[in-house]
Amino acid sequence: MSADSDEDETNGLDVTACERCPDLCDSRNRIVNGTGPEDAAVVFVGEGPGEQEDREGEPFVGRSGSVLDDALRDAGLARRDVRITNCVRCRPPENRDPHTDELDNCREYLEAEIRGIDPEVVVSLGKVPSQHLLGRDVAVTKEAGEIEEVRFAGAAHRVLVCVHPAATLYDASQQETFRRTIATAAEFGGAADAGGEGGSGQSRLDGF
Numbered sequence: 537m538s539a540d541s542d543e544d545e546t547n548g549l550d551v552t553a554c555e556r557c558p559d560l561c562d563s564r565n566r567i568v569n570g571t572g573p574e575d576a577a578v579v580f581v582g583e584g585p586g587e588q589e590d591r592e593g594e595p596f597v598g599r600s601g602s603v604l605d606d607a608l609r610d611a612g613l614a615r616r617d618v619r620i621t622n623c624v625r626c627r628p629p630e631n632r633d634p635h636t637d638e639l640d641n642c643r644e645y646l647e648a649e650i651r652g653i654d655p656e657v658v659v660s661l662g663k664v665p666s667q668h669l670l671g672r673d674v675a676v677t678k679e680a681g682e683i684e685e686v687r688f689a690g691a692a693h694r695v696l697v698c699v700h701p702a703a704t705l706y707d708a709s710q711q712e713t714f715r716r717t718i719a720t721a722a723e724f725g726g727a728a729d730a731g732g733e734g735g736s737g738q739s740r741l742d743g744f
């Protein structure tokens with residue numbers, strides 16, 4: 537743990553005073569920590585806060601958040617049932633992608649958060665979190681819905697690749713892929729009516 541960690545920040549849940557990334561510290565209004573239960577079965581990981589998240593201090597509260605909320609509800613889960621967090625907790629200026637050093641600086645918090653929660657599945661929302669968690673190039677639209685077991689945060693975790701909710705706003709053809717993947721996540725989350733199209737969904741989880 538680095539020198540600027542305090543007791544609150546070591547569990548990755550409540551980062552209050554980080555100054556590791558000069559550009560992000562200069563432009564941020566708020567540090568945006570994850571929300572949701574500390575024992576959630578499903579953890580969603582986005583890229584980083586956008587403008588509205590930076591203003592409100594909560595992840596996925598803008599248009600992408602509405603898309604995610606709707607898909608969760610249709611899959612039998614509510615936002616309050618799941619953990620939602622990001623690869624970086626401060627908004628990159630002009631919504632640019634986070635730089636590698638920024639992802640690395642924030643990784644300690646993300647890993648601590650996931651280690652503490654120990655979820656059934658980690659859902660990577662879009663290319664940046666998918667590549668960050670899987671440690672390789674990811675063709676998100678092709679690989680969406682696939683689950684890969686990877687070691688990070690001191691243990692093996694299932695990562696479910698998902699297109700970013702914003703992708704469905706720009707390309708309606710991504711909606712079905714997105715919703716199908718959220719339905720898979722909901723099965724891990726124990727949603728009563730998860731599994732889609734009338735199936736119990738159990739068969740899709742048998743291999744895990």
Ligand code: URA
Pocket residue numbers: 582583584585586589594595596597598600622
């Ligand atoms: N997009 C993200 O990746 N994260 C957010 O919190 C909001 C939008």
